[in-house]
Amino acid sequence: MNIAQYMPVKIIFGSGSLNQLGEIAAQYGKCAMLVTMPWEGVQKPAFIQAKDLLEAAGLRVVTYDKVVPNPTTTTINEASIIAKKEQVDVMIGLGGGSSIDTAKAIAVGATHPGVAWDYVYTEKKTANSSATLPIIAVTTTSGTGSHTTKYAVFTNPDLKVKSTIVNEAVFPKAAIVDPELMRTMPAFVSATTGFDAFTHAFESYTNIHANPLIDQLALVSMEIIVKTLEKAIENPDNLEYRTLLATADTLSGICIANVGTTLPHSIGQPISGKCPWVSHGQSLALVYPEFLKFTQSACIEKFAKVARFFNSALENVSDDIAASELSNEVSELQKRMNIYTSLKELNVPKSMINDIVRDAVLCPDTYVNPRIPSAEQVKQMLDNMWETS
Amino acid sequence: MNIAQYMPVKIIFGSGSLNQLGEIAAQYGKCAMLVTMPWEGVQKPAFIQAKDLLEAAGLRVVTYDKVVPNPTTTTINEASIIAKKEQVDVMIGLGGGSSIDTAKAIAVGATHPGVAWDYVYTEKKTANSSATLPIIAVTTTSGTGSHTTKYAVFTNPDLKVKSTIVNEAVFPKAAIVDPELMRTMPAFVSATTGFDAFTHAFESYTNIHANPLIDQLALVSMEIIVKTLEKAIENPDNLEYRTLLATADTLSGICIANVGTTLPHSIGQPISGKCPWVSHGQSLALVYPEFLKFTQSACIEKFAKVARFFNSALENVSDDIAASELSNEVSELQKRMNIYTSLKELNVPKSMINDIVRDAVLCPDTYVNPRIPSAEQVKQMLDNMWETS
Numbered sequence: 001m002n003i004a005q006y007m008p009v010k011i012i013f014g015s016g017s018l019n020q021l022g023e024i025a026a027q028y029g030k031c032a033m034l035v036t037m038p039w040e041g042v043q044k045p046a047f048i049q050a051k052d053l054l055e056a057a058g059l060r061v062v063t064y065d066k067v068v069p070n071p072t073t074t075t076i077n078e079a080s081i082i083a084k085k086e087q088v089d090v091m092i093g094l095g096g097g098s099s100i101d102t103a104k105a106i107a108v109g110a111t112h113p114g115v116a117w118d119y120v121y122t123e124k125k126t127a128n129s130s131a132t133l134p135i136i137a138v139t140t141t142s143g144t145g146s147h148t149t150k151y152a153v154f155t156n157p158d159l160k161v162k163s164t165i166v167n168e169a170v171f172p173k174a175a176i177v178d179p180e181l182m183r184t185m186p187a188f189v190s191a192t193t194g195f196d197a198f199t200h201a202f203e204s205y206t207n208i209h210a211n212p213l214i215d216q217l218a219l220v221s222m223e224i225i226v227k228t229l230e231k232a233i234e235n236p237d238n239l240e241y242r243t244l245l246a247t248a249d250t251l252s253g254i255c256i257a258n259v260g261t262t263l264p265h266s267i268g269q270p271i272s273g274k275c276p277w278v279s280h281g282q283s284l285a286l287v288y289p290e291f292l293k294f295t296q297s298a299c300i301e302k303f304a305k306v307a308r309f310f311n312s313a314l315e316n317v318s319d320d321i322a323a324s325e326l327s328n329e330v331s332e333l334q335k336r337m338n339i340y341t342s343l344k345e346l347n348v349p350k351s352m353i354n355d356i357v358r359d360a361v362l363c364p365d366t367y368v369n370p371r372i373p374s375a376e377q378v379k380q381m382l383d384n385m386w387e388t389s
Numbered sequence: 390m391n392i393a394q395y396m397p398v399k400i401i402f403g404s405g406s407l408n409q410l411g412e413i414a415a416q417y418g419k420c421a422m423l424v425t426m427p428w429e430g431v432q433k434p435a436f437i438q439a440k441d442l443l444e445a446a447g448l449r450v451v452t453y454d455k456v457v458p459n460p461t462t463t464t465i466n467e468a469s470i471i472a473k474k475e476q477v478d479v480m481i482g483l484g485g486g487s488s489i490d491t492a493k494a495i496a497v498g499a500t501h502p503g504v505a506w507d508y509v510y511t512e513k514k515t516a517n518s519s520a521t522l523p524i525i526a527v528t529t530t531s532g533t534g535s536h537t538t539k540y541a542v543f544t545n546p547d548l549k550v551k552s553t554i555v556n557e558a559v560f561p562k563a564a565i566v567d568p569e570l571m572r573t574m575p576a577f578v579s580a581t582t583g584f585d586a587f588t589h590a591f592e593s594y595t596n597i598h599a600n601p602l603i604d605q606l607a608l609v610s611m612e613i614i615v616k617t618l619e620k621a622i623e624n625p626d627n628l629e630y631r632t633l634l635a636t637a638d639t640l641s642g643i644c645i646a647n648v649g650t651t652l653p654h655s656i657g658q659p660i661s662g663k664c665p666w667v668s669h670g671q672s673l674a675l676v677y678p679e680f681l682k683f684t685q686s687a688c689i690e691k692f693a694k695v696a697r698f699f700n701s702a703l704e705n706v707s708d709d710i711a712a713s714e715l716s717n718e719v720s721e722l723q724k725r726m727n728i729y730t731s732l733k734e735l736n737v738p739k740s741m742i743n744d745i746v747r748d749a750v751l752c753p754d755t756y757v758n759p760r761i762p763s764a765e766q767v768k769q770m771l772d773n774m775w776e777t778s
Contacts, residue, residue: 001413001563004402005639013393013602066620174390177602193664213402213566213639220605237509243601248603250394 002194004211005258009137009148010174010375011250015239018178021050021092021138022057023250028134028173029089035079035103036094037067039277042184043095043140050094050138062086064106067095070162070276072105073117079110080116082132092136093172097144097153097280098138102169104152107133112354115347116158120163132169140181143281145200145253147175152294153280156274161359162273171257177250179242187233190245191337194229197249198222199284202306204255204264204319206299208368217251219305224248226309228337245325262370263289266363267378275348285339286346289379292327299323342388353382390768393600394647398526398537399563400639404628407567410439410481410527411446417523417562418478420449424468424492425483426456431573432484432529432556439483439527443523451475456484459665460491461541461550462506469498469505471523480524482561484580486533486542486669488524491542493559496522501648509552521558523737529570531634532670534589538566541734542669544662550748551598551662558655566639576622579634581670583618586638587611588673591695592651593644597757603648606640608694613628613637615698619725651759653680654695655752656767659745667735674728676733679770686759688712732778742771 002355010022025032025068039047047065054061061107083091083106093103109116111131111347117348119127128142137147145150150344152165161381185193198221204210205218232241268283295304310329315324334340343350360366366373401409415420421443428436436454443450453468456524472480472495482492488761497774500520508516535541541554566755574582587610593599594607614637621630657672665676685692692712699718703711723729732739746767749755762770 001399002401002406002411003399004406004566005396005400006398007394008394008397009395010390011394011602012391014600017391104449177393211403213400213636216640217606218610220609224605247602247605251605320474336730 002222004158004213004351005254007011007148007254009172010274011148011177012174013177013246015178015180015243015249017141017176018046018049018138018181019053021136021176022059022214023051023056024111024128024174025090025092025136026057031062031086031088032090032092033062033064033079033083033088033106034092034094035067035106036063036065036099037045039065041229042186043181046140046181047048047094050092062088068276069098069101069279070272071098071105072136073115073154073156076102076105076109076116076154079106082109083099084230088133091133092134092138094138094140096139096141097146098328099112100144100146101152101154103137104135105154105165105234107135108165110368116154116165119165119167121166126276127165127167127169128198129167129237135170135172137322138171139175140372141185141189141193142182142242142249143196145197145249145255147172147177147255148253153269155276160274162269164297170281178248179239179246182242182246183239187236190233190236191229191339192279192285194225194232195285195334195339197245198225199264200252200256200261204252204259206295206302206370207259207262208370209259211259213253214255218255221248221255222306228232254304260368261365262368263295263366263373264288266360267291269350269363270359271358274352274355275346278346279346281340282346285334286343286385288339289327289331290332290384294373294381295369295371297325315338340388343382343385344387350386356382390402390440392647393602394643396537396620396643399560400537401563401637402565402566402635404567404569404632406443406565407435407438407539407570410525410565411442411448413563414443414448414479414481414525415446415725415752418473419447420451420477420483421479421710422451422453422468422472422475422477422495423481423483424456424495425452428454430569431575435529436483439481448506449475456488456491457660457665458487460487460494460555460667462504462543462545464592465491465494465498465505465543468495474498476575477522481527482524483527483529485528485530486535486697489535490529490543493524493525494543494554496524497554505543505554508554508556510555511552513629516556516558518556518558524559524561526564528564529620530574530578530582531631531638532585534586534638534645536561536566537642538646542647542658543726545663549663551658554771562703564620566635568628568635570602571631571635572626572628574625576625577727579622579625580618580728581668581674583614583634584674584723584728585670588649588653588677589613589641589645592653593641593648594671595684595691595759596648596651597759600648603644607644607654610637610641610644611695612698622726649757650754651757652684652755652762653677655749655754655769656680657770658752662748663741664735664737667737671728671730673730673736674723675730675774678720683716683762683766683770684758684760685712690777705715729777732771732774733776742768745771
């Protein structure tokens, strides 16, 4: 069955929607595990509110607040043991993609033989839908789309490999998208997660498996991000901008859930897999200028359409010229948002480039890009990313 | 749970997607009932292809080809008896909203005590999800959105009442949206179904329960329809236009599945319920100019935004002025598409107006309109619809 769109997640969207957490979670049992980053950050009020709401709905709450960016098997395995011991009924990931992906992986790890890593697609074991704990995603960033996907991405630090559970069992039962929670998001997080959402829409739109239905969602998402992200960074507390970006993130999440990502993710994932201090969104921002230059000749019309969201003056030039401007437009946006960078600036060792190339050419995302690079061409792109020009 | 978006239908979209029908239906059993309009119309090739595909996938096919526009309990009850006797496993509605809604109602009628009508929301019995036969929707028009909804609308001719089964059990398991099937759609059907899709988006967008996520889908859908519908009518065979309209219909279907319709549907439904020669889309086209005039003062900003899809010169005027132009813009579009009409032209007896008013004020859709009319105001609108000006 060649599905163009399937989205079984009940999406609770809008200002104040966090208030529904208790009611929703209570449908799935008596004990919830609340999975978050450490509680002392900007999200502390949201964590406390979530815990209170769950307890008010009669649930026992087990908190696990050791989520790390680019989540690891170390934390996931530790939390899975706790979830099993505490007989958790429902997993709640509250935070950005790292918290949600950690909750998803625990939902598998706590209910299956072995550990969560055994169920990433590269290990070829399949999680059982009915065994996997139900998951509720509460997203506090506008970027990863994880609240709408059947993917959980995490890293095995022993192998220095980042991989993904791909299974309908980890589709959240419900996703709460409350723009109020996004008003305290720092500028760098807004920029990198917002850019991540842009990449989801862009890569679904230009994917060789793109479909006309999802294309429309991708276009809406990209137009919102290009026209709103900088304004939200300048006015972090503005609820209208936060709501628009949450919409863009959710729509682009639906895009990747149904079509999927391409070459930037196959190069970006090993970078943050091997260098966990590089966030997922930052790794994509790094890759984009070179990826766009490499790919543009293979996808002129779509590149041109997106370029015109950045610069309406490009309405008056040919598709060829507009498409060739996209890399510059993206670089300029990145510069204005302070996320334009290089491998050197990100402290990625030069010696690691060959390993990144090897992982990238093994990744299936590479082969749905409109132009498929050889290993040498991936290496050339990475060499070009060494220093900013 | 206040859900903004939930869409459990697997949507198979794109040119050639009908070819997947056999494979999909075979997942649900051995015997399919293929529910269509009489087989001698423009859709004959699609009917034959569907039957062949089902048989090639090993299914026994029971055909029921007596669907009528504004489906009735008469046909639904007859077909339900056949479905029960033939031990049908899966219902396939192939056609416009009438065929799909008939298939949905049979799926309930064939598996529950009593008849399908007992399960419309006004009768207050609830169909059982696990008993209801699985439904596959194959849409051949771009308008009703039925392939994405949990609604089956039909008429009880004895009561002269049109009502609706509202139940997650009648969400199709899969929807096939193949724009190839839409290339033979006559101009009048393209116009009225296309206008119906516009109303779904418009009424979800202006509904008092609108949400910002669905708003974006509604805006995309309306913009496509306003800019493409006339072109598709002039070039019926153009696959690009048909694909865009199928996209708009599917997105606006997601809008009504999650937000819902308002006043035009509460006035339009009783008109075609009592006068089944008036198609659903035609009844809405009739109601719109008056509805827009009545409602515009209560929803200026959103009306203005939609008016500007029709006429970009309205970018340069105030929201107040742009909003007040919407009724004219819609009337002009209807005139160009030959669907601008009056109660008199549609042969609706003048004596029926009071009954229509009575049904309209009983319908919950009336109370989610941005401006709620009294019975007198509904009567005034209907009086204004008597003759075109």
